[in-house]
Amino acid sequence: MPTASITLTSADIAGDPVNVSKTSTCYKADSTTPLDQTNGLQRLILTTASAKEIYTAENAAEGLGLNANAKVFIRNASTVTTEFITVTINATVIGKLYAGQWLFMPWSQNDTAADIKVTASAAGKSMPIEHMLMHEGYFNA
């Protein structure tokens, strides 16, 4: 079954070391049945500063992915430290991923506007982005 593990460590952020380690099995919504679909680890090159929709929330009328469970991994694979991508969900900017940084979060498509988009920090770059979705049900790639 798909599992996600995270470690957070720091020897110097506080007086005592930080050492967090958690593992989570990736289940379907409201169940202990593992997620059984993925779109694979995808890679794209952002060359403009326009928002690029990487995951589209399902149409509620179709009753497909709404409130289904999914896990999203996004990595800014750039090696240029000043290059970042802005990640939005539900049209809200959740943050910026700088070169080499990643995020991992659940995505439940809790409403039909919960699209996930990434925007490069500047046009005229060749900014590589890697992303992967593990999910249940259907989704619009």
Added chain:
Amino acid sequence: MATVTAGITLTSAAGDLLTDALSLSDSTSVTATHTTGLARTKIDKTAVHADADVIFTASSYAAPAYLYLKNTQTTASHYIYIYDGTTSGDPVLLKLAGGDFAFLPINAGLTLKAYGSTADFILEHTVFGTSA
């Protein structure tokens, strides 16, 4: 400046998620000077509310800062919702099932709040970054 190293591993045995085994690992270092510390908060509201528990207060950290969240519930249907308490309509950004965690950058301009599908679920959370 202190350094926080965040690692992620996504795995799945052959025949589970895919016919072949999945093994994805990544690590990133975050330069930070401040942290909220690893906190455990009992989430007492069950819907958007003016007094909902605040996970991050807008402008308390400069961008970029990073947020770690862990829903400590052990039942999958015990959800904790993280919503944007700054924007009109209070849009939900994350829905953490029991056992779920998340690690993501945060928009320093947003106040993030939480509510649960039932009261008194426990959320672990911390922020790393540079104090604003």
